[in-house]
Amino acid sequence: MKLKIGIIGTNFISSDFCEAAALIPEAELYAVCSRKQETGDSFAGKHGIPRVYTDYDAFLASGLDAVYVASPNFVHCEQTLKALSRGKHVLCEKVMAVNETQVQSMIDCARKNGLILLEAMRPDFDPAYGLIEKALPRLGRLSRATFEFCQYSSRYDRFLSGESVNAFNPDLCNAAVMDIGVYCIHSLVRLFGMPKQIRSCSVKLENGFEGSGAVLLQYDSMTAEAVYSKTAVSVTPSVIQGEKGSLLIDYVSRPETLELRLRKGSRDPLSGGSTEMLPYTPAENNMIYEIREFIRLIKDKDVNHKYLQYSLDTIRIIDEVRRQNGIVFPL
Numbered sequence: 001m002k003l004k005i006g007i008i009g010t011n012f013i014s015s016d017f018c019e020a021a022a023l024i025p026e027a028e029l030y031a032v033c034s035r036k037q038e039t040g041d042s043f044a045g046k047h048g049i050p051r052v053y054t055d056y057d058a059f060l061a062s063g064l065d066a067v068y069v070a071s072p073n074f075v076h077c078e079q080t081l082k083a084l085s086r087g088k089h090v091l092c093e094k095v096m097a098v099n100e101t102q103v104q105s106m107i108d109c110a111r112k113n114g115l116i117l118l119e120a121m122r123p124d125f126d127p128a129y130g131l132i133e134k135a136l137p138r139l140g141r142l143s144r145a146t147f148e149f150c151q152y153s154s155r156y157d158r159f160l161s162g163e164s165v166n167a168f169n170p171d172l173c174n175a176a177v178m179d180i181g182v183y184c185i186h187s188l189v190r191l192f193g194m195p196k197q198i199r200s201c202s203v204k205l206e207n208g209f210e211g212s213g214a215v216l217l218q219y220d221s222m223t224a225e226a227v228y229s230k231t232a233v234s235v236t237p238s239v240i241q242g243e244k245g246s247l248l249i250d251y252v253s254r255p256e257t258l259e260l261r262l263r264k265g266s267r268d269p270l271s272g273g274s275t276e277m278l279p280y281t282p283a284e285n286n287m288i289y290e291i292r293e294f295i296r297l298i299k300d301k302d303v304n305h306k307y308l309q310y311s312l313d314t315i316r317i318i319d320e321v322r323r324q325n326g327i328v329f330p331l
Contacts (some may be wrong), residue, residue, distance in 0.1 A: 004030035006059055006080060006088075008044040010069035013093060017068055018047040020287035026295050031245075033059040036051070041120035050126075061087045066298070069093055072166065072275025074173040076331060077102040080117070081163035082107045088178055089116040091294045093316065095182050096116055096311050098173045098331050103315045107308050118290070118309040123187045125289035131278050132240075132247065133191065135260055142222045145192065147184035147238040148253045150229035153242070159205075168209045168230075173329040175210040176230045177202070177270070178322050183253045184226035186314040188217060191240075194313045205231075208294045210327050245273065256282045 003026055007014050008088045010032065019025040026122055028189075031051035035038030040052040051213070053059035060082065066089040066094045069079055077097040080090045088109070096119045110117035123129055136142065153159075166172055167179070177185075195217035202213035211227035238249040245262035249255050256280040283289070321327070 002026055002028040003064065003298065004028050004065045005034065005068055006031040006064040006066070007049070007068045007070065007217075008033045008056075008059075008063065008086055009093075010034050010039050011070060014043070014068070014070045016285060016287055017070065017190065017212050018049070019146075020134070020285045020316050021291055022047070023285075023288055024272045024291055024295070026134055027291055027304075030064045031062050054131070056082070056098060060088060062330055064088065066091065066116075068295070072097055072172050072174075073178060074329070077106060078277050080110050084113050084115050087113065087115070089294070090120050091120050091290070093215075094186070095119075095121045095178050095315065097315065098329055100315050100319050101113070107309060107312065111303050114132065114301070114303055116294065116301075116303060116305075118294050118305070118307055120287070120290050121183075121186050121307075121311070122253055122286050122290055123183060123255075124190060124307055124310065126255060126283075126286045127289070128249075128258060128280055128282070129187070129190070130189060131280055132249065133257055134254075135247055135258070136191075136240065136242075137220075138260065139240065140244035142240065142242045143220055145188060145238075145240045146225040146227065147188055147225065147249075147252050148227040148236060149180050150181050150205060150227065150232045150234040150236075151180055152233045156231055168205065168207070170207065170209045171330055172326070173328050173331060176212055177210060177215075177318055177327070178229055180230055181215065181226055181228035182314060182318065184228055185215060185317050186310060187252055188224045188275045189313045192217075192219060192222070192224060195224070195317070198320045198324075200321040202321070202326050202327065209296065210325065213321070213325065215321055216238075217317070254282065254286045255280070262269065295310060308320060 067083040069092040197218035200215040213225040217224040248259040263273040
């Protein structure tokens with residue numbers, strides 16, 4: 001039996017989701033919920049979705065089994081809680097919610113109702129990260145990891161021209177650490193756990209929106225950095241360093257190449273050392289992996305799966321980053 005999925009939101013990430021779901025036989029694009037009928041009709045026509053709703057309650061009562069939440073951050077919690085209370089599994093876009101209190105309430109509600117709640121954090125499910133974990137022992141004792149994700153927003157030029165853009169509006173609970181930095185922080189948490197100390201700094205735009213930042217995470221025997229921006233483009237890969245060499249990752253959110261550099265002597269790893277590309281063929285759309293895992297968790301009824309802890313630890317770190325840098329939301 002196919003999982004009947006309803007989509008909340010009609011932005012580009014929802015389109016990516018639909019394209020990935022269309023490749024999975026166990027998934028059925030069942031309905032879409034949009035604020036405007038014409039927008040919903042256009043989106044549904046593009047992706048072959050038979051039902052369009054502008055009323056959320058009617059959407060939830062339509063016969064769907066699960067909801068993909070791709071609405072603005074500040075409504076994730078409210079919409080997720082209502083869906084869970086109506087017996088629907090939820091795959092929620094990152095960030096799962098605005099703060100730890102909200103995320104915990106969502107987790108508690110899912111467990112209470114025996115339903116699956118999963119954050120749509122693509123790196124969690126991409127096979128590339130399984131290869132990364134497997135390769136870590138080859139680096140020896142780890143000393144440092146730097147995960148960088150700097151992406152010049154497609155809407156930044158509009159903001160610079162004076163237009164009011166939702167993607168750069170802090171009143172909608174947006175910030176670079178929520179939109180971009182979360183990929184770095186979450187992936188570091190997944191690989192190395194919760195740090196013992198957090199230090200951070202942010203650069204804000206004229207309207208108070210956090211446009212870029214850096215977070216230093218202190219562990220027992222290593223440090224990790226999350227470097228992120230919505231106003232610049234990364235030119236260097238992310239890297240994990242150890243006594244025996246380094247592992248380079250081209251894109252944190254959707255890895256395409258994984259390069260292992262092992263040193264031979266005490267000098268540069270490329271001087272007498274070895275370079276090895278880990279065997280990996282990336283998917284054209286790596287959202288396919290999160291959908292497959294979502295379906296598997298539902299089939300296994302695994303309401304206490306490991307990904308919930310990753311999401312909870314990540315939002316705890318983001319809360320601290322916001323506290324340290326005065327990133328205040330209206331909620």
